[in-house]
Amino acid sequence: ASFGFKTVPEESKESLVKDVFDSVASKYDLMNDASSLGVHRLWKDSFVSTLRPGCKGPMRCIDVAGGTGDIALRILDHAREQYADRETSVEIVDINAQMLSEGFKRFKKTMYHNTPQVSFHEANAQELPPSQFKDDTYDLYTIAFGIRNCTSIPAVLKEAHRVLKPGATFACLEFSKVGNPLLSALYDQYSFSVIPLMGTILAGDSASYQYLVESIRKFPSQPDFAQMIRDAGFATGGDRDGGAWTDLWGGIASIHTGVKV
Numbered sequence: 001a002s003f004g005f006k007t008v009p010e011e012s013k014e015s016l017v018k019d020v021f022d023s024v025a026s027k028y029d030l031m032n033d034a035s036s037l038g039v040h041r042l043w044k045d046s047f048v049s050t051l052r053p054g055c056k057g058p059m060r061c062i063d064v065a066g067g068t069g070d071i072a073l074r075i076l077d078h079a080r081e082q083y084a085d086r087e088t089s090v091e092i093v094d095i096n097a098q099m100l101s102e103g104f105k106r107f108k109k110t111m112y113h114n115t116p117q118v119s120f121h122e123a124n125a126q127e128l129p130p131s132q133f134k135d136d137t138y139d140l141y142t143i144a145f146g147i148r149n150c151t152s153i154p155a156v157l158k159e160a161h162r163v164l165k166p167g168a169t170f171a172c173l174e175f176s177k178v179g180n181p182l183l184s185a186l187y188d189q190y191s192f193s194v195i196p197l198m199g200t201i202l203a204g205d206s207a208s209y210q211y212l213v214e215s216i217r218k219f220p221s222q223p224d225f226a227q228m229i230r231d232a233g234f235a236t237g238g239d240r241d242g243g244a245w246t247d248l249w250g251g252i253a254s255i256h257t258g259v260k261v
């Protein structure tokens with residue numbers, strides 16, 4: 001780890017995931033743009049604008065599986081641009097030091113560098129060290145395109161619940177299940193052929209991208225994931241699109257939110 005952060009004990013899936021992101025870290029942003037044709041930017045914009053960070057005053061946020069900092073940067077920009085808020089802060093947490101290192105380089109070029117508004121932490125979402133990430137601390141927990149890579153979704157949710165203040169928000173942006181059969185067939189075709197091919201061309205690595213596509217397949221449906229969020233102790237809206245979750249592009253991705261009870 002380039003920052004001297006605590007190294008994380010690795011289980012098998014964790015080390016696999018780590019290898020995947022090690023091999024793609026430097027090309028990650030480019031690959032995201034190429035494989036989603038830039039759409040991930042729009043989804044991330046919607047995700048952050050629906051959360052309205054800063055609208056009720058400065059917030060202490062934690063962005064888990066934060067990678068190169070896409071969500072953190074949007075949170076800070078939103079708070080500053082919409083509410084002139086320069087006190088909202090984001091702690092970016094990721095299991096992979098190389099992803100964090102790319103994020104650190106990127107933030108160096110921003111006004112947030114060397115301010116208390118942003119910090120980088122190497123840790124496992126499933127077991128955030130309690131000495132560093134204390135109970136009832138954060139106003140907002142975000143996790144974007146990260147939870148499906150974790151071995152245990154309930155363990156991640158349990159930790160999210162622990163570190164959030166009562167009444168604070170958990171928000172997850174993740175690939176999800178497409179309802180419409182025609183769109184679903186087109187999307188399968190695209191993800192199983194185009195994405196690994198792009199991985200080969202741009203990053204010289206189709207296996208990592210194949211893994212990413214398969215992990216999307218295995219992720220629970222919107223209502224099943226909403227139930228897991230409730231099981232972890234969060235209150236959600238009703239069990240439908242526009243309630244416990246909001247579908248983006250027919251369910252290719254979705255936003256789930258919950259409030260710590």
Ligand code: SAM
Binds near residue numbers: 017
């Ligand atoms: N949130 C960023 C974004 O939206 O661009 C990064 C998403 S990237 C697809 C997934 C990230 O999850 C990677 O940076 C990976 O290292 C991280 N990750 C995977 N398993 C993790 C775990 N158990 N704990 C923390 N981070 C993890």
